[in-house]
Amino acid sequence: MTLSSAGTPTQYAVELQGCTKQFSTPGGGTYFAVRDIDLKVEPGRFVSIVGPTGSGKSTILNMAAGLLKPSSGTASSFGAPVHGVNRRASYMFQQDALLPWKTVIENVSLGLTMAGVGKAEAHSEAQRWLEKVGLKNFADRYPHQLSGGMRKRTAVAQAWIVNPDILLMDEPFSALDVQTRQIMENELLALWQESGKAVVFITHDLDEAIALSDEVVILGAGPGSTVVGNYEITIPRPRDLLDIRDDPKFVELHREIWGRLKIEVSKTYEAARAEEGEVA
Amino acid sequence: MTVLNSRKALKPAPGEGTTAARARRRNGTSDGMMRVYQLVLAAVVLGAWELLGRAGIIDEFFFPLPSDILATVWSWISTGYVFPHLWITMQEALLAFAVGTAAGLFLGFLLARVRFLERLFDPFLQMFNALPRVVLAPIFLLWFGLGIWSKVAFGFTLVFFIVFFNTLEGVKNVDRVLVDNARMLGASEKQLLRHVFIPSALTWIFSSLHISVGFAITGAVVGEYLGASAGVGYAIAQAQGVFDTQGVFAGMFILMIVVLIIDLLVNRLERYLLRWRPVQSS
Numbered sequence A: 001m002t003l004s005s006a007g008t009p010t011q012y013a014v015e016l017q018g019c020t021k022q023f024s025t026p027g028g029g030t031y032f033a034v035r036d037i038d039l040k041v042e043p044g045r046f047v048s049i050v051g052p053t054g055s056g057k058s059t060i061l062n063m064a065a066g067l068l069k070p071s072s073g074t075a076s077s078f079g080a081p082v083h084g085v086n087r088r089a090s091y092m093f094q095q096d097a098l099l100p101w102k103t104v105i106e107n108v109s110l111g112l113t114m115a116g117v118g119k120a121e122a123h124s125e126a127q128r129w130l131e132k133v134g135l136k137n138f139a140d141r142y143p144h145q146l147s148g149g150m151r152k153r154t155a156v157a158q159a160w161i162v163n164p165d166i167l168l169m170d171e172p173f174s175a176l177d178v179q180t181r182q183i184m185e186n187e188l189l190a191l192w193q194e195s196g197k198a199v200v201f202i203t204h205d206l207d208e209a210i211a212l213s214d215e216v217v218i219l220g221a222g223p224g225s226t227v228v229g230n231y232e233i234t235i236p237r238p239r240d241l242l243d244i245r246d247d248p249k250f251v252e253l254h255r256e257i258w259g260r261l262k263i264e265v266s267k268t269y270e271a272a273r274a275e276e277g278e279v280a
Numbered sequence B: 001m002t003v004l005n006s007r008k009a010l011k012p013a014p015g016e017g018t019t020a021a022r023a024r025r026r027n028g029t030s031d032g033m034m035r036v037y038q039l040v041l042a043a044v045v046l047g048a049w050e051l052l053g054r055a056g057i058i059d060e061f062f063f064p065l066p067s068d069i070l071a072t073v074w075s076w077i078s079t080g081y082v083f084p085h086l087w088i089t090m091q092e093a094l095l096a097f098a099v100g101t102a103a104g105l106f107l108g109f110l111l112a113r114v115r116f117l118e119r120l121f122d123p124f125l126q127m128f129n130a131l132p133r134v135v136l137a138p139i140f141l142l143w144f145g146l147g148i149w150s151k152v153a154f155g156f157t158l159v160f161f162i163v164f165f166n167t168l169e170g171v172k173n174v175d176r177v178l179v180d181n182a183r184m185l186g187a188s189e190k191q192l193l194r195h196v197f198i199p200s201a202l203t204w205i206f207s208s209l210h211i212s213v214g215f216a217i218t219g220a221v222v223g224e225y226l227g228a229s230a231g232v233g234y235a236i237a238q239a240q241g242v243f244d245t246q247g248v249f250a251g252m253f254i255l256m257i258v259v260l261i262i263d264l265l266v267n268r269l270e271r272y273l274l275r276w277r278p279v280q281s282s
């Protein structure tokens, strides 16, 4: 982790210390999803977590959000331990999480109306956000009437409208086609830049992680995975996402990080194969 | 009367009607033509019945002629004889439906949200639900008398369990991620109920609504049949007492029409409240 200015103790937007999460399995045993996770995210930083499937990325995010209690270790946010849901964070879920019975504008304004903002005001604010994410003509649609990319953009607006200090994003763009995805990544960076918000971004796409982040955290293969690598991404900002993959710095970082990630990915693959062999 | 096991909650079938309509159209028959065929079918069946009755092949005493039944229906309506009875039955059904639905919703939401209570009450609810409800009618007659309240109580026991089990299932089947999302957006327990649990349970509640409306009326009529001084069930029992099969059929016919109309209204309401649901194309 980088040193912060002149020795003052840093208030991390998200801080996990020695967090372990175990689940009980249907067979009666326990399954360690993640073990001894240390994660520190300073305000204003963009941190990506990359790891093979099933390595516990969503679990980590859920602990940071306060939706899951760590089995041991502590999760804190801005110096205070997380009790219940983390009120300073917004969460973009891996799955579709828009309320299907609310229109786009009702979904986007939900965070405001539930906080007691008047409906008219909340809707005009929501309309501003819909314009930002390019959905101003779709305010009255229901989620099932949108494309997958439009639903994701609605979710972005829904998460950002409450002006959170922390944004937790769980593979928000992984279901999108390459072009849409690049547009969304650009939009995300534009929104985030200078916003001072901390972003924890989960992806299994290393390119995406390097292109967007200040820091990339590599998670080992499960079960009981833990942080196996931590890389500072020093590519200057603002970044041009369209050409960044040709940037020599990007190429170098990619080679270095992929060398580490590859080991974990193949471990996961081997484990899956071994399991298959056992079953057969 | 059949006592359905109301625990077996009905899965909501999204956009059922529309899908059926599409399938019909694909098979080359338009909705309008199908209506014509349906009318023809009804006319053929009723006509055959009428002819067989007139020819003396089926016994007119047990199966009165459709024309006689319609004449009786008309005389019940034109003389106004049936309306006070219908009014009583509707009152009973409406009360049973309202109280049963309210109690079913309340307890369904409560038990779905409080795991302890669900586990506590589960065996008792199962026991009461297993009880064939008709056997309660005599005891309700003793407790509540011949007036409307014994029928309301009887209808209540039918409606309550259907609504209750469907609400319970509906709330428990809410997509976890929707709840998490709402909580992350700052929802309080009350707001969760309003924005997530109730709308989500609505599909389940509606699928039970058609049945529970029918059961509310069934409860009222059966209750009246077993002992009352007014109501359509009572009118049917009266007709039966003097071997007036035309009267029995006329009562049945009138009830059928009334239930159809009510079901149509429920459909309208359902389509409005569940308009957010995707129309599934098969």
Ligand SMILES: Nc1ncnc2c1ncn2[C@@H]1O[C@H](COP(=O)(O)OP(=O)(O)OP(=O)(O)O)[C@@H](O)[C@H]1O
Pocket: A023, A024, A025, A031, A032, A033, A051, A052, A053, A054, A055, A056, A057, A058, A059, A060, A094, A204, A222
């Ligand atoms: N509620 C649960 N009960 C039991 N096991 C769970 C539960 N939630 C997650 N797990 C297990 O914990 C591990 C990590 O799950 P998690 O969802 O965090 O993975 P992930 O890294 O987000 O994977 P993906 O990239 O596929 O989304 C998995 O092996 C999963 O089976």
Ligand SMILES: [Mg+2]
Pocket: A057, A058, A059, A094, A170
């Ligand atoms: Mg995940």
